[in-house]
Amino acid sequence: MPGIGTSIASKLIAEIGDIRRFASADKLARFAGVAPVKFSSAGKGKEQSSRQGNRQLHGLFYFLAVTMVSKPKNGIPNHPVFYDYYLRKIGEGKTKSQALVCIMRRLVNIVYGMMKNKTEYREPIREEQ
Template sequence: MKKANEILELVKTDGLTKKEHQETRDFLVRSIFRDISFKKQEMSYVERELKELMSLLDFQLDSMPGIDLVTASALIAEIGDVRSFPNANKLARFAGIAPVYFGSGGKGKEQKSKQGNRTLHALFYNLAVQQVQVAKGSKLPRNPVFHAYYQRKLKEGKTKGQALVCIMRRLVNIIYGMMKHKTAYELPEIKEKDLV
């Protein structure tokens, strides 16, 4: 809306700018505007419905930094009934985060899994990235505990991608516990020696 008003103001200052087939152009712009307005209204209805459903389910995933209503509902939709996973390791394997052993005859190695629920994997990846983000203005990390853990993994020689996978694995444990026990996330206190 703000951008549209700015454009209209610029059009007024330009004066007469009519071109060939101007009526058709005006019609298309109005049509796009009506479509955007409709979708924004629909999104507010969907968000209201999601809030109501989330309060009924009583999961408190949005208490963790980086998880909003949409992310929380996507996690719940992809995980389903958390009781179907006996432990967090099974959930990690389902999400394709746990490494898979390739080998036979006692020889082999663990490699990154390309199996599992890719949508859930992407949700955990995006959440891991958000946990280590630093605010531009204040230079403060969104989650100091995960930021310190990420820096520690980098110092150990892991690549950025490997360090993010370590965070994803920890997030699986936390989200599994939060969903199983219906508890809120509490930011743990960070010790001075853990700060980088």
Template sequence: MDGKTALAFWHKYPFPTRLTSVGVEELAGYLRELSNNGLSTKKAEQILTLIAEDGDTSRDFQDKRDFIVQGLVRNIRFYEREIARIENEIESLMKQLGFQLETMTGIELVTAAELVAEIGDIHRFASPDKLARFAGIAPIVAGSGNKVRYYKSKQGNRELHDIFKALAIRQIAVTRTKKEPRNPYFHAYYEQRMAAGKTKQQAIVCIMRKLANVIYYLMKTKSAYVIPVVSSNEAA
């Protein structure tokens, strides 16, 4: 809805009646130019067919409604420019800090900045375990003697916890085309946890805990991430 082609289309044709006198070839040419040949005559035919099937859907003060739609397009374009400017500033800051978090699967600029913002100075954590506790990933141990139980922690930094969870889910994702794991190491680890009887949520928590180790190391050493080699048996 907010893509470059869509916004240009909504701005020029904020309401179906604006396309009443527009033919298939004219609309197709307009869409083709906007989308760098990504949209064809078929899309133009589909749009005009749907408009014809709907009939006249105009309402009172339609010109004012059209003006509002065009205003929304202008606002979206403005905010997109502002977001791009902010991301440029964030990128510059991240380069100054020297972290290479974006080398890891599933971490782009914004996620890297969120991790740094929530974790702060990594040296205030003596170990990955401390970071995991801070993020509310490490389980709470309760009991005495031979009876020990582990409970899910509801403490810690919940913002950081959610970032780790989203990152964990990205680790087990597969590519759309070849259906290959984006991160074979974590995908294999996830399958191992599932085979061991863990639920999906428990397996994801296991990945989150491992990710705490990885992020701790990457920030502590400012190293680039390298996906560990997975054997054929693990990948199967």
């Protein structure tokens, strides 16, 4: 996958371990601390970011999310599909940190699918605007 080198990939594999222990990408997101946690009482509540989970894995996904949306000096984003998604989330009213969490969650889904199905990354088709 563009943006994931050999060292980052090996760290991801080391932190995740056997992918079969996670029944779904949601479980992996929870393990990585990317999924929000709901706090409620008497039917009223809110969702907050999780402080639980594997902090090393959380840090790796955060690093990858920042790498995907960053634009080097040449002005071309590192990964245009993720950059467009990031801008769309900001356009929906999310803060930059919330948009990064959305990118992290999407990365968790992609990594889970790649590891579970033993497939390589396939570039999604960009929607032209």
